[in-house]
Amino acid sequence: MTETTAAPSQRADMVRNRRLLLDAATAAFAECGVDVSMGEIAQRAGLAKGTVFRHFASKEDLLAAIMLQLLDRLTGTADRLVDADDAAAALHEFMTVGVEVLAADRAFCEVIGRPSLQLSQVRSAIERLGETAETLTARAREQGAIRGDVTGMDIVLLLGGIHQTAVPLLAAQPQAWRRYLELTFDGLRATNAPRLPHPPGRRLPAADSD
Amino acid sequence: MTETTAAPSQRADMVRNRRLLLDAATAAFAECGVDVSMGEIAQRAGLAKGTVFRHFASKEDLLAAIMLQLLDRLTGTADRLVDADDAAAALHEFMTVGVEVLAADRAFCEVIGRPSLQLSQVRSAIERLGETAETLTARAREQGAIRGDVTGMDIVLLLGGIHQTAVPLLAAQPQAWRRYLELTFDGLRATNAPRLPHPPGRRLPAADSD
DNA sequence: GCGAAAGATGACCGCCCGGTCATGTTGACC
DNA sequence: GGTCAACATGACCGGGCGGTCATCTTTCGC
Structure with missing residues (x-):
């Protein structure tokens, strides 16, 4: 927040350079990790x-900064979808966008996929995304479209997993993630499957050491 | 292959040091990536x-060398399971072991999860694992326990995805992957779901550049 | 035991990284 | 257009990396 045009009384070239820098960093991180x-x-x-x-x-x-900007975009997408009539379709749309974003950004994958998240702001941004996704998920649950024991954080975490599944194929079949998104979504639809083991996570653990 | 005791006429201390080195490297890669x-x-x-x-x-x-040793162990596990009566249970067991191995080895996750696999021997070892998993999967398909459009390579790729899903929780809930394994398996069981989009991969793309 | 060959050693090399700082340049304000 | 603070610059620093090599040590066949 308060990012686009920071504090007042900044030199024009500085503002311009900041844009150049943010754009270059976004592209570089996305391409190279x-x-x-x-x-x-x-x-x-x-x-x-x-x-x-x-x-x-x-x-x-x-x-x-770059990761927060990405996560905010995703949270915005989820926010825009909460009012859709068909909650399951909205959830599906959110997951599609989410995996697409991951597939297009190596650094994002790497940051999300770290065993321990050093960046506390990013960690809490993910938790916020989980809460927004929870409202989406709750509506789909109420409509009976998905099983009852799946949370918003489950959905967010699944984005990373779905993309990761297709990563080894990425170079040859950049759209392969769609296959695993559908497979996963069929798992979400298993409304009378036995209750999932292991409790869902809500908050992400902080970095410990390493 | 022909790894444990390499060429003849090697000095005793060299053989011993090789063991020490392999053990240390296995542990170090597993812990640190x-x-x-x-x-x-x-x-x-x-x-x-x-x-x-x-x-x-x-x-x-x-x-x-370390990664091949791990992949061979996994392929051995799959081989040992092909004769089980309940093919779906065998497949489930294979996936459990696979995700457990991934969860215990950071380097393995990182190598498997690279967009482009530099190590050609590792690439073909994964393809071999996919073929072995295919025999497991085919039997489960024939028994009607899982959907018809899932391949052995799908199963292998899913191992990475399932583990990745739980990675952000790893420090706090090391067993969280079990939750996503069951969710995924419920997707595999969706025998009358619409056919999965996007064709399955069989071979992994070689490294291009980067 | 002894000699020679195979192996072990760690100082060393070049490289690239994140980060700093003295110096040069630019834009905003009067 | 002059002044000065704010900003841009790139040479530079310490450190860690993968990898090498002259030198020393160990093993093994005799």
Whole structure:
């Protein structure tokens, strides 16, 4: 929030450079993953490395900003879908968009898929996304379209899993995730299956060490 | 193959050191992922770094050896299950073991989950695993226990997806993958669901560039 | 036991990374 | 258009990485 045009009285070129930087970083992280170097990002933006560190104190800060922007977009999508008549179709649409976003962004996958999430802002943004997805899921449950023991956080976590399933095929069949999305959705529809084992997660664990 | 006791006429300490190295590398990759340094592995094995490079010409070679050993274990598990009476139970058992192995090995997850697999031996070992899983899957299909449009490679790929789904919870709930294994299996059981979109993969794409 | 060959060692190399800082440049305001 | 603070720059730093190699140590056939 309060990102697009930050604090007042900023020089025009700084605002412009910030845009260049954010765009370049978004593309670089998406294509190359979190291990892309700050030098590469600077080069893509047409800036010097030092300038990048003037806008973001560390690589982690920059990565967090980009990830938050992505997560906010996803949360917005979910928000826009909560009023749909067919809740199951809305849920399906949300999952489609979610996996599409993941499939197009390597860094996003890597950050989401870390065993322990260092970036606390990202962690809570995911939890917020889980809550928004919960309202979507609850409506689909009430309409009897999906099983009763699936939560919003389940849905969010499943996005990463569905995409991951198709990752080994990504280069040859970029749309393969659709196959596994449908397979998973059929699992969600199993309304009279035995109750799922293991309680669902709500909050994500913080980073411990490593 | 022909790994345990390589070529004849090797010095006794070399054989011993090779064991120490393989054990240390297996543990280090499992705990720390592929980014663990060769120095760290050498230290864990109680060897000098140079010795590690005498046994394996590059880090990639060492990683490939460890991954192949893991994949062979999994293929062995699948092989042992093909004769079970209840094919669906056998398939379920195979998937349980597979996800357990993934959950216990960070490097394995990372290698399997790369968009493009550099290590060609690992790639073909996965394809072999897919073929073995196919015999398991075919029997479950014939028994009418699972839907008709799921292949062995689907099963193998799903292992990575199921584990990935639970990764964000791993630190707090190490068994969370069981929840998503059951959910996925319910999807596999949806015998009268509409046919899955997008054709299944059989072979994995080679690395292109990146 | 002894000699020679195979193996083990760790200092060393070049590379690239995230991050810093003295210096040069630019834009906003009067 | 002059002034100055804010901003941009890229050479530079310390550190860790994969990998090498001259040197020392161990094993094994005799």
